Amino acid sequence: MEEIPWVIDEHTKVKHELLRKYIATWMAILFNQQERMGIPPQLLYFDGFSGPGIYYAEPTKTSTCLGSPLIVGEIANKFLDEKGKREFSIICIDKEQKCVDILNEGLRAVDKHDQKWMSECGEFDSSINQLLDDLKKHGDALRPAFFLIDPFGYSGFHMNTLKRILENERSELFINFMIYDIIRFIGEENFQQRMKQLFGCNDYNDVSGMRSSEEKQQFLVNLYCKQLHEYAGAKYVMPFRINTPGKGTRPRYYLIHASNHIKALKAMKDNMAKVSDAPYRFEAIGITSQRGFFEDPNKESLREMIKDYCKEIYPESIDYSRLEGWAYSNTNGVARTIKEALLELEQGKIVEIRRKEKQRNTTVTEGAMIKYKENR
Numbered sequence: 001m002e003e004i005p006w007v008i009d010e011h012t013k014v015k016h017e018l019l020r021k022y023i024a025t026w027m028a029i030l031f032n033q034q035e036r037m038g039i040p041p042q043l044l045y046f047d048g049f050s051g052p053g054i055y056y057a058e059p060t061k062t063s064t065c066l067g068s069p070l071i072v073g074e075i076a077n078k079f080l081d082e083k084g085k086r087e088f089s090i091i092c093i094d095k096e097q098k099c100v101d102i103l104n105e106g107l108r109a110v111d112k113h114d115q116k117w118m119s120e121c122g123e124f125d126s127s128i129n130q131l132l133d134d135l136k137k138h139g140d141a142l143r144p145a146f147f148l149i150d151p152f153g154y155s156g157f158h159m160n161t162l163k164r165i166l167e168n169e170r171s172e173l174f175i176n177f178m179i180y181d182i183i184r185f186i187g188e189e190n191f192q193q194r195m196k197q198l199f200g201c202n203d204y205n206d207v208s209g210m211r212s213s214e215e216k217q218q219f220l221v222n223l224y225c226k227q228l229h230e231y232a233g234a235k236y237v238m239p240f241r242i243n244t245p246g247k248g249t250r251p252r253y254y255l256i257h258a259s260n261h262i263k264a265l266k267a268m269k270d271n272m273a274k275v276s277d278a279p280y281r282f283e284a285i286g287i288t289s290q291r292g293f294f295e296d297p298n299k300e301s302l303r304e305m306i307k308d309y310c311k312e313i314y315p316e317s318i319d320y321s322r323l324e325g326w327a328y329s330n331t332n333g334v335a336r337t338i339k340e341a342l343l344e345l346e347q348g349k350i351v352e353i354r355r356k357e358k359q360r361n362t363t364v365t366e367g368a369m370i371k372y373k374e375n376r
Contacts, residue, residue, distance in 0.1 A: 049150050125157060
């Protein structure tokens with residue numbers, strides 16, 4: 001094997017832990033769903049900037065750890081062990097031949113079910129468009145697919161290409177949005193074409209009139225997510241800010257999840273909440289259809305957002321399941337915190353919760369109806 005090029009850093013470890021948890025949930029849900037529906041159980045994982053698939057675990061270079069493609073391969077083997085008819089494809093792209101060679105060796109070693117896992121040398125954008133062209137030419141549909149886009153910088157994955165991917169209702173995107181590098185280079189003339197390709201519009205130029213880096217990063221993340229939703233067609237878009245250790249809520253980068261199903265969003269947020277810890281905390285920044293931008297969770301509490309939503313619905317009641325779906329896609333909440341907020345609103349006589357028979361009054365579950373109390 002050639003020399004491994006990198007030592008893993010702490011942030012990459014956190015990303016890998018999140019991927020490990022989420023991809024297992026993703027496989028379980030979709031394989032089981034396909035089998036219940038009598039559909040051939042086939043899934044695709046695409047790693048757009050795959051690297052060598054292996055890292056040195058520490059600066060002394062005495063041990064190694066797996067990168068994203070091999071982590072996914074090991075998890076896939078567990079599902080393939082269970083039922084022999086399942087198929088799981090892994091396609092990896094990297095522009096460095098050295099990384100491709102190392103990764104292919106690792107993929108051959110872990111591919112115990114002969115799934116033909118492979119890495120190719122090339123650019124993400126041209127490679128994925130070629131794949132989509134070939135599928136269209138042969139009249140084939142893209143199977144349920146998870147696309148990890150984790151570049152070192154901010155170029156090489158055009159908004160037009162993401163739009164093509166999301167035309168398949170069963171595709172998901174998970175993007176490492178390198179906000180620091182974008183702000184650093186966005187004003188330079190020779191980067192304008194890359195910015196236009198990244199955002200799919202020229203609106204990024206509005207950042208030039210902003211003074212603080214915080215204002216710039218919030219504007220650009222908002223714009224990118226807006227483009228994924230309105231231009232690329234993702235029904236659910238959720239950015240997760242990864243804080244820089246010791247810098248409060250100053251972002252290191254954002255991980256942005258885009259999908260077409262509420263189940264995917266719920267699973268991603270739930271796994272984010274499990275992986276998040278104090279030094280490298282993940283924070284979801286919710287989108288509100290009324291305001292059209294992504295809200296900093298420190299500025300408006302989940303409880304207040306839910307109260308305002310129930311007030312807007314009034315005089316109608318709203319089923320808990322519907323409210324939970326709204327809160328997942330519009331706030332930083334997950335099931336536990338959404339229920340906590342509702343119970344606080346109930347105790348404050350701000351909302352009324354009408355539970356079904358035998359439902360406990362210490363929680364809120366499916367079937368319960370929530371109504372804003374106007375004359376409180």
